[in-house]
Every structure is written in C-alpha cells, then in structure tokens.
Amino acid sequence: MNQKKPSRREFLKTSSAVTAGASVLGGLSLARSVHAQGSDEIKFVLIGCGGRGTGAAAQFMNAHKNNKLVGMADAFENRLSGSLNTLKGRYADQVLVTDDTTFTGLEAYRKVLEVDCDLVMIATPPGFRPTQFKAAIEAGKHVFMEKPCCVDGPGYRMLIDTCKLADEKNLMVATGLQRRHEPRYKDTVKRLQDGAIGKIQFLRVYWNGGGIWNRPREPGMTEIQYQVHNWYHFCWLSGDNITEQHIHNLDVGNWVMGDQHPVEANGMGGCTARYLGDAKGTGQIFDHHFVEYTFADGTKMYSQCRHMRNCFNSVSEHAHGDKGVCNVGGGTIEFFDGTKWKTEEKGVSGHQQEQIDLSNALRAGERYNEGYYAANSSMTSVLGRVANYTGKVVKWDDIVNNGPTEFPEGPLSWETPAPVQKDENGDYPIPIPGQYTRLV
Known part of the structure; x- marks a missing residue:
C-alpha cells in the first residue's frame, strides 16, 4: 500500500481501446484474499458510510448470518460513527469492526483495503468509484459497487479496463442496478426481448420527482469539504441527477x-427552480433534463428526469412496439388487439435481492461481472448530460474518448483546491447550452 500509485491519467494512457466485453467466467483466481467455495464466512468492508452504504451493508448481513462487516472507511468521521452505531444496534454478532479497522479522510479507502476481507462494498459519491473499484480489484477483492459507476469518459474507460482485470483474477463484480435482480423486471424484459410486442419502435424512461436534499456549509469547512459534504449538487461528484x-x-x-447502448444523443435541460429558489449558490447541477437517445439501429429512447416540487412525477420505463405497449416496471403489456398480459412474478425489494444473489453466488463459488453493463449505463447518462450541457448532438465515441473530464487527478486532501469554484457573485458556474465549451 505504500508504493506509488499510477495517476488516473497514467492509467488511462495504458488503457486499450474501449469496447464493452462480456464477462469471462471460470479460470484460476490470482488473488489470495478471496472467498473460497465451501467456506461459510464472508468478511466484507464498507467504503462510503452514508445512507446507501449503510443500507447495502445491512442488506448483505440480512442475506446470511455469517456475512461479517470487518472494516469501514468514510471521508467524514461522523458519517462513519453514525453508520457503525446503526449497524451494531441491529447486527451485533455480525459487526466485527474495531478502532483499528475504521478509517476517515479522502484517502481512507486505501487503508481499509489492507484489512483482511473477501468483499469490498463501495458506496462513496460516484466520482470516486472508478479509482476505488480499480484499487479493490488490484487488491484481489470481490466488489459490490453502487451505481452510477462513473461521471465522465475517463472514469468509464477505467471501469472497462478494471472489469477486464476482475475477469482475469476471477473476481466477482456486482453493482447497485437492483432492477436486474427483480423477478418482475426479469420476466418482463425477457418477454420483450423474445418479441412479445414485436419490433421495439421507441422507449420512454422517467425519473421525475420532487426536490432533493441540500446540506448547508458547516463552520470551518474548506471548499472541497463542503462540496464532498453536499456532493449531489456538484457534477464532478454526482454526475448530475x-x-x-x-x-x-x-x-x-x-x-x-x-444491452446495447445509444450511439448519440441530443436534448435540453437547465436549472430553473433550484437556481431561483432557496438553493441558489449551493451547487451547479441542472434540475431538469430531456434527452433523445439513438441506438445503432435507429431506435429512439426518450428520457426525462427532474427534481422540482409540485410537478408531475413518474419513475418508470415503457417500451412501444408494433404489437403493443409495455410498462416494464409494472410488468404489464397492452396489445393493440385489445388483449392484456401481466407478469405473475411478485414484486420484491431489489436492494435486498441483489445482496441475496451476491451472497449466494459467492458461497457457491460462482462469479459474475455486472461491471460492463453498469459502466455502459453510467456512460449513457453521461452522454445525455453532455448533450444537454452543450446543446449539441453528441456521439458516444467522442464523449467516451474526448469528452470533458469532471473528476480531478491525483490524491485528494481537505486542502486540495476544489475543482469547481464560485464566481465573483458567489455562484457556482452552471452550464449554459450553446456556450458550454469543455469538449476537447
């Protein structure tokens, strides 16, 4: 852990050309600290101890009584201690964390990777995830990584190369796209792929909801501390909503x-309600987006997401074919001949099911790699964001290879200058379509 780590740029210079590969199953593990088939105990560490990280750790311990939490790392001590107290209160026999296996600060993840464990759970703000994922795989650990997995093209390229390394080491890569583990979604998507509604003509996808949390600046915080504390509101950390x-x-x-990805996108968006309201000056992200994505065969996907109060809300996905229309999450199809279909699969907690599947697979000695499709879906969102920030038609290959870099290079500390600074009016710069020129 003391040897010099290559910088993000140095790593990316050695990366191969980016193509989305399929996971490679089997093979001899090159790692020493991995869960052996037949062993009943799985030791894991948690990097990122906020609400989602705490929830994922709890759900993994729910999945099996011998899943044991042995180490924790977070940028902030109060986040870590709050999470630890919560988990100890519910899982006293499964939380084996000690003072020697808790670490805080922006580089704390490096220290917790030295703890003897089988699995690393990563639930830090998204901008950190490619680097932390790479470090965990290099350390020979299985990984569960929350979504999204990157916020820019360089992060995407790092993800793909690290997924390939995980395959070489026979390591598990699970990701927090829990719909993939829900029986209702799995049944419905299979029917669509088998042609239930005929040729897909277009898709509609939504995450329209109310406002989001906003954490005020605390006394004595440096600029980068504030931004990590209020990470949702900064593109280099969250990637925008x-x-x-x-x-x-x-x-x-x-x-x-x-599991194709779009090849181009155009759209529109902005920051209206948040900028004009009480959250002015707290961050830089948009509060609404609309994107028209185009796949290689010409199929369109129309995307809406919004964080505004007192508006139409929908979190859903819909597929339109030449034989009918499917509400994917609802597990229903309405055919144009008047007939209907509804899945018989019951709704389950996807967050819990993904941890059950991970726990069972590790104990059975199985390996899967969800990192490839998670990287592609993360990059799909980045493609749409750049289209909206620029107001241009943008191409997948251009943004992957030459798009703007959001996350800074090199080790970070609380004294590192933040990558985003306020202007002379005390506001953070918000992209203006038609004027945003950060494409290389």
Whole structure:
C-alpha cells in the first residue's frame, strides 16, 4: 500500500481501446484474499458510510448470518460513527469492526483495503468509484459497487479496463442496478426481448420527482469539504441527477435493447427552480433534463428526469412496439388487439435481492461481472448530460474518448483546491447550452 500509485491519467494512457466485453467466467483466481467455495464466512468492508452504504451493508448481513462487516472507511468521521452505531444496534454478532479497522479522510479507502476481507462494498459519491473499484480489484477483492459507476469518459474507460482485470483474477463484480435482480423486471424484459410486442419502435424512461436534499456549509469547512459534504449538487461528484438517479431507468432501456447502448444523443435541460429558489449558490447541477437517445439501429429512447416540487412525477420505463405497449416496471403489456398480459412474478425489494444473489453466488463459488453493463449505463447518462450541457448532438465515441473530464487527478486532501469554484457573485458556474465549451 505504500508504493506509488499510477495517476488516473497514467492509467488511462495504458488503457486499450474501449469496447464493452462480456464477462469471462471460470479460470484460476490470482488473488489470495478471496472467498473460497465451501467456506461459510464472508468478511466484507464498507467504503462510503452514508445512507446507501449503510443500507447495502445491512442488506448483505440480512442475506446470511455469517456475512461479517470487518472494516469501514468514510471521508467524514461522523458519517462513519453514525453508520457503525446503526449497524451494531441491529447486527451485533455480525459487526466485527474495531478502532483499528475504521478509517476517515479522502484517502481512507486505501487503508481499509489492507484489512483482511473477501468483499469490498463501495458506496462513496460516484466520482470516486472508478479509482476505488480499480484499487479493490488490484487488491484481489470481490466488489459490490453502487451505481452510477462513473461521471465522465475517463472514469468509464477505467471501469472497462478494471472489469477486464476482475475477469482475469476471477473476481466477482456486482453493482447497485437492483432492477436486474427483480423477478418482475426479469420476466418482463425477457418477454420483450423474445418479441412479445414485436419490433421495439421507441422507449420512454422517467425519473421525475420532487426536490432533493441540500446540506448547508458547516463552520470551518474548506471548499472541497463542503462540496464532498453536499456532493449531489456538484457534477464532478454526482454526475448530475441524470447520472445519480436516472441511471436506473436508462439501464432498463439498454437492457430491453439487448444491452446495447445509444450511439448519440441530443436534448435540453437547465436549472430553473433550484437556481431561483432557496438553493441558489449551493451547487451547479441542472434540475431538469430531456434527452433523445439513438441506438445503432435507429431506435429512439426518450428520457426525462427532474427534481422540482409540485410537478408531475413518474419513475418508470415503457417500451412501444408494433404489437403493443409495455410498462416494464409494472410488468404489464397492452396489445393493440385489445388483449392484456401481466407478469405473475411478485414484486420484491431489489436492494435486498441483489445482496441475496451476491451472497449466494459467492458461497457457491460462482462469479459474475455486472461491471460492463453498469459502466455502459453510467456512460449513457453521461452522454445525455453532455448533450444537454452543450446543446449539441453528441456521439458516444467522442464523449467516451474526448469528452470533458469532471473528476480531478491525483490524491485528494481537505486542502486540495476544489475543482469547481464560485464566481465573483458567489455562484457556482452552471452550464449554459450553446456556450458550454469543455469538449476537447
């Protein structure tokens, strides 16, 4: 852990050309610290101890009584201690964390990777995930990584290369796109892929909801501390809400299309309610997006996401074919001949089911790699965001290879200058379509 780590740029210079590969199953593990088939105990560490990280850890411990939490890392001590107290209160026999296996600060993830464990759970703000995923796989650990998995093209390229490394090491890569584990979604998507509604003509996907949380600046915080504290509101950390939340719906669209990804996008968006309201000056992301995505065969996917109060809300996905229309999450099809279909699969908690599946697979000695489709769906959201920020028609290959870099290079500390600074009016810069020129 003390040897010099290559920078993000140095790593990316050695990356191969980007293509989305299929996971490679089997093979001899090159890692020493991995769960052996037949062993009953799975030791895991948690990187990122906020609400989602705490929830994922709890759900993994729910999945089996011998899933044991042995280490934790977070940027903030109060986040870590709050999470630890919550988990200890519910899972006293499964939380084996000690003072020697808790770490705080922006580089704390490196230290917790030295703890003896089988699995690493990563639930930090999305901008950090490619680097932390790479470090965990290099350390020979299985990984569960929350979505989205990157916020820019360089992060995407790092993800793909790290997924290939995970395959070489026979390591599990699970991701937090939980709809993929829900029986209702799985049954419905299979029917669509088998041609139930005929040729897919277009897709509609939505994450339209109310406002989001906003954490005020605390006394004594440096600028980068504030931004990490209030991470949702900064593109270099969250990727904007089209990436942080809408990825779920975009992923379903890609899944329906046979795990293809769009090849281009155009759209529009902005920051209206938040900028004019009480959250002015707290961040830089848009509060509404609309994107028209185009797949290689010409099929369109129309995407909406919004964070505004007192508006029409929908979190859903819909497929339109020449024989009927499907509400994918609802598990229903209305055919044009007047007949209807509804899945018999029951709704389950996707967050819990994905941890049950992960726990069972590790114990059975099975390996799967969800990192490829998670990377593609993360990048799909980035493609739409860049289209909206620029006001241009943007191409997948251009944004993957030459798009703007959001996340800064190199080790970070609380004294590192933040990558986004306020202007002379005390506001953070919000992209203006037609004027945003950060494409290389």
